[in-house]
Amino acid sequence: MKLNRRKFLKYGSIGSLGLLPSISCNYFGEQERSIERDFFEIDKILSQPVMDLSVLKEPIIIASLELKRYKNNFICEVISTSGAHGISVGNSDKLKSVWPVFYTRLQPYLIGKDVRDLEAIMEGIYLYKSNYKLQNLALWVPWATIEFALLDMIGKIQNQSIGQLLGEVHHPKISVYQANNFRGKSAEESIELIKENVNASAAKAVKFKVGGRMSKNKDFPNGRSEKLIPLVRETFGDDMTLYADSNGSYDVEEAIRIGKLLEEYNYDFYEEPVPFDWYEGTREVTRKLSVPVAGGEQEASMRNFRWLIGNRALDIVQPDLFYFGGMIRSIKVARMSEALNIPCVPHISGNGLGYLYMMHFVSCIPNAGPYHEFKGFNTQIPYQCDTSKLTSNEGVVEVPKGPGLGITIDPDFIKKHLTLQ
Numbered sequence: 001m002k003l004n005r006r007k008f009l010k011y012g013s014i015g016s017l018g019l020l021p022s023i024s025c026n027y028f029g030e031q032e033r034s035i036e037r038d039f040f041e042i043d044k045i046l047s048q049p050v051m052d053l054s055v056l057k058e059p060i061i062i063a064s065l066e067l068k069r070y071k072n073n074f075i076c077e078v079i080s081t082s083g084a085h086g087i088s089v090g091n092s093d094k095l096k097s098v099w100p101v102f103y104t105r106l107q108p109y110l111i112g113k114d115v116r117d118l119e120a121i122m123e124g125i126y127l128y129k130s131n132y133k134l135q136n137l138a139l140w141v142p143w144a145t146i147e148f149a150l151l152d153m154i155g156k157i158q159n160q161s162i163g164q165l166l167g168e169v170h171h172p173k174i175s176v177y178q179a180n181n182f183r184g185k186s187a188e189e190s191i192e193l194i195k196e197n198v199n200a201s202a203a204k205a206v207k208f209k210v211g212g213r214m215s216k217n218k219d220f221p222n223g224r225s226e227k228l229i230p231l232v233r234e235t236f237g238d239d240m241t242l243y244a245d246s247n248g249s250y251d252v253e254e255a256i257r258i259g260k261l262l263e264e265y266n267y268d269f270y271e272e273p274v275p276f277d278w279y280e281g282t283r284e285v286t287r288k289l290s291v292p293v294a295g296g297e298q299e300a301s302m303r304n305f306r307w308l309i310g311n312r313a314l315d316i317v318q319p320d321l322f323y324f325g326g327m328i329r330s331i332k333v334a335r336m337s338e339a340l341n342i343p344c345v346p347h348i349s350g351n352g353l354g355y356l357y358m359m360h361f362v363s364c365i366p367n368a369g370p371y372h373e374f375k376g377f378n379t380q381i382p383y384q385c386d387t388s389k390l391t392s393n394e395g396v397v398e399v400p401k402g403p404g405l406g407i408t409i410d411p412d413f414i415k416k417h418l419t420l421q
């Protein structure tokens with residue numbers, strides 16, 4: 001297939017982060033590269049482990065694994081037989097609904113397992129009690145919560161950050177884009193609120209909502225998106241990086257019409273133009289527009305990501321670290337997309353500490369996009385971090401360097417949480 005020249009130029013701006021082709025040199029322009037070659041590269045990545053845990057000489061046997069709750073906050077704690085400890089904060093919005101899966105279908109399998117076999121354990125957990133039948137948020141959100149605690153524990157044992165565990169730290173600092181959602185308000189009201197948000201974080205990139213969210217072409221309110229798209233560009237000027245997210249609002253024809261407007265105002269990506277599980281529709285929109293199309297936040301299946309990447313149905317992939325089942329699975333997505341020179345910009349869900357997990361993940365992927373999602377820091381969870389202020393300095397945040405997650409959650413706050421079983 002041929003890729004659009006303008007998309008190449010767009011990628012070129014991201015290419016400063018190391019995205020220039022490593023396995024072919026000129027297919028972006030007029031030359032063709034075979035889809036078979038792309039899938040060969042992708043399948044090679046899928047067959048390889050993400051982490052090398054062979055350096056861990058002593059077994060790390062899971063002695064205890066608990067999920068605890070205080071109000072709407074969920075904490076997962078793991079302790080090994082030798083006393084190593086790991087902790088994570090879950091996606092509270094989703095765990096409120098699916099937390100029993102933790103105790104009925106995951107924890108019993110994991111007790112007594114050696115964490116050095118983590119990737120084999122993941123294969124096992126998928127089959128245990130036919131858990132694959134729950135593949136989606138019901139399985140992946142509780143699993144991701146456990147995986148983050150396990151990675152925190154391994155990081156503390158190895159004295160490495162989660163980013164170091166998963167690869168090499170390529171990005172010790174991360175530039176953020178300010179995400180906001182004022183859908184439902186008029187274009188005039190929305191722009192004032194977007195300005196407030198952007199001023200608070202000093203971000204150099206902003207993402208806002210267009211369309212009505214899975215709304216079969218309806219805008220919310222009527223005419224808002226067509227007014228707001230030029231207004232945001234006029235308000236922030238040519239130097240601001242602009243992203244628009246339709247949350248699957250359109251059919252293919254309308255998605256292309258709105259996409260042309262985004263092109264006219266030089267937008268940098270267009271997220272979920274059609275419903276997320278309409279793969280052929282997504283590919284068609286991507287092929288017909290020069291503005292890069294982003295997506296993947298709802299994706300739960302590795303094979304579906306394989307299809308989306310191998311068929312170049314997306315120009316930017318956005319796995320959600322919770323919804324897709326943790327860092328290791330998401331790293332596979334990042335590596336598949338890296339092989340095809342497609343940038344990865346993970347999606348953040350939930351309040352909790354989602355932004356911290358995002359930062360560690362982004363720190364170690366060479367094909368990270370230039371800006372990453374930011375919805376504000378969580379002030380509900382008291383913690384200490386000695387290696388980063390975890391504030392936005394002119395839109396840039398430093399990734400914690402300490403072991404594991406790199407923060408210490410206030411022990412008194414943890415004590416307030418009660419075990420759910």
Ligand SMILES: [Mg+2]
Pocket residue numbers: 245247271272297
């Ligand atoms: Mg989105």
